[in-house]
Amino acid sequence: MVLIAVACLVPVYWYVPMVAIREPVALFSQFLASLALIIMGINQFLATRAPGLETIFGPLDRIYVLHKWIAITAMVLLGLHDIIDADMDGLRGGVLSDVAEDIGEISLYGLLILTFASVVTFIPYHLWKWSHRLIGIFFVLGAFHFFFIEKPFDSLDPLGLYVSGFCLLGMVSYLWMVLLRPMAPRGHGYRVSSVKHLDDMTEIELRPRGRGMRHKAGQFAFLTLKEAGLSEEHPFTLSAAPRDDRVLRFSIKDLGDYTRRLRREVSVGMEAAVSGPFGHFKLPSGRDPQIWIGAGVGVTPFLAFAESLKTPVSGPVKLYYCVRNQGEVPYVAELETIAEDVGNLELIVVNSGEGMRLTPERISADLGSELARAHVFFCGPSAMRKSLQGGLILKGLKASRFHFEQFEMRTGIGLGALAAWLWDRGLHAHEKKRARKMQPAE
The missing domain is CATH 3.40.50.80 (Nucleotide-binding domain of ferredoxin-NADP reductase (FNR) module)
Structure with missing residues (x-):
């Protein structure tokens, strides 16, 4: 949080001197847009699960929560930027400035729609995951808007280069996620060695095909089964302590379409890939109770x-x-x-x-x-x-x-609770109104 806050405060150094020569309200709108691009670039990087990410930003479960709130904050900043007029007198636009303005509108509304779809948790996971990948495209459009729109500084000025750096970080992260990462070898190779059905839970034991993965008790990993219909990557807790032979065990409850299908179709001999481990949920040292x-x-x-x-x-x-x-x-x-x-x-x-x-x-x-x-x-x-x-x-x-652990990788922002509260308040008001009508006239 401190690193992200510092990254957002650095542009103040360049924006403050411009207040004396530019319209303050429009300049503030430009500042909000710069902040939005900075934190969106960081957010694209957080989604990569790059090595060392947990060392800087904490355990992956908390990173996903941070990822959600950064996205919501960015949308608020972009919304304010759109509402507060950012046009300034005396600026020279390039040949692409008009196009960049239109592209910016497309980027804004695309990001708003997809962010809303992310926090409305009743949308099926596979549809949400597919649509979530499109966010990077609209981020790239937003970066294009920044590069070519009329603004009170040049893209090659220190401020322009600073914001552009975060735009580049976000675009590289997005390209890695959607193009390069799928082509790269994913995780550690395993083969299903045992399957047990325990009430509404499926226990899968995996034996490494090579060196396997080291982990600590309490950590989780992303499991991919190399089988049609089961190749979607999902996080599950490792339910056995580390072993010398690096055999892994997952105990997976039937909670959705994917886990129910996994229960029906997983079988001994299937090949799998395991990425991780992740998480800081581990036993403390010492002899405290x-x-x-x-x-x-x-x-x-x-x-x-x-x-x-x-x-x-x-x-x-x-x-x-x-x-x-x-x-x-x-x-x-x-x-x-x-x-x-x-x-x-x-x-x-x-x-x-x-x-x-x-x-x-x-x-x-x-x-x-x-x-x-x-x-x-x-x-x-x-x-x-x-x-x-x-x-x-x-x-x-x-x-x-x-x-x-905040083990829900996809969480809302309380829209369901808000809807229930509004519904209850509406019913309560309706009942009170109905009761008043039924009272006999004096």
């Missing part, structure tokens, strides 16, 4: 965590495995066996189908005075996470010791 909370398929990183405990280097661990009914406990026997072997792991199944519920009060009561020293790891629905996180912090847990 730990709380693991896995809800449904959210138990998968804790399967890997539990296997890692076979080397006794941690303090006491309580694993709360939250399920809706007894049929949703596919790994309980495996976890119980590990708990018996390592001695410092306690498994607690919280079955809401039997009226059980995990609350901050229950966790606090189980830990007592140890809560302030504990590390809490959570993987599950965001609403549940927010409730437990807020409650535990109020009861003495340090905020920095609540660890979680």
Whole structure:
């Protein structure tokens, strides 16, 4: 965030002196457009998953959240740029300035439509992913608009070169994603060695065809099966601890069209590619008490965590495995066996189908005075996470010791909640109006 903020503040150095000789309102509009291009160039780079990206910007799950909000911020900046008149007197336009102005309009409305499609999460994933690739085209059109439109500085001036640098970063990143990356060897080669169906979950074990991939317990990777209809790349948590032979295991819940098709069609012998690993969701060092909370398929990183405990280097661990009914406990026997072997792991199944519920009060009561020293790891629905996180912090847990992943790679901005709220308010107003009409006249 600091790096992005600094990148946005640098143009102020060149814009401020121009206030004395140019219309301030129009200059401000030009400044907003420059900021939009800078952060869109950065955003195109964030989408590449380039090596070292997590070192600079944090774990990939957070990068995807940052990516979404940068895109929304860019659209706000472009919208304001379009509303606030950027025309200035005394500027000389080149032969392409009129064309660049029209191209800019196309770029703006194309980006607005595609960004809106990205935050409206009811659009099917495969359609969204296909349309999302078009954003880079409209970004290129926006860069063309910047290069050739009338502006109070030349594209070869320091300010022009600075903004152009980010435009170039974005265009190169886009070309890499859509043209070069698909042609390059993708990830590590694997072959499906085992398939198991566990209730509504499919467990796939992969054996490397070469050296394989190193990972840490709790990380995730992108899986591509080299089979018609299953070649779309998707992220899944690695549900087993690292092994010397680099065999990987994914435990995939049936949550959508792709995962249901995978359940029906995946078979032993299929070739696969695995890209990664990603994520900073990992066990801490030291012997402080730990709380693991896995809800449904959210138990998968804790399967890997539990296997890692076979080397006794941690303090006491309580694993709360939250399920809706007894049929949703596919790994309980495996976890119980590990708990018996390592001695410092306690498994607690919280079955809401039997009226059980995990609350901050229950966790606090189980830990007592140890809560302030504990590390809490959570993987599950965001609403549940927010409730437990807020409650535990109020009861003495340090905020920095609540660890979680934002594992939804595609998230909205609350439009569904807003629509539900407006609907409820409308129904409430309608009922009040109806009740007043039905009241007898005095």
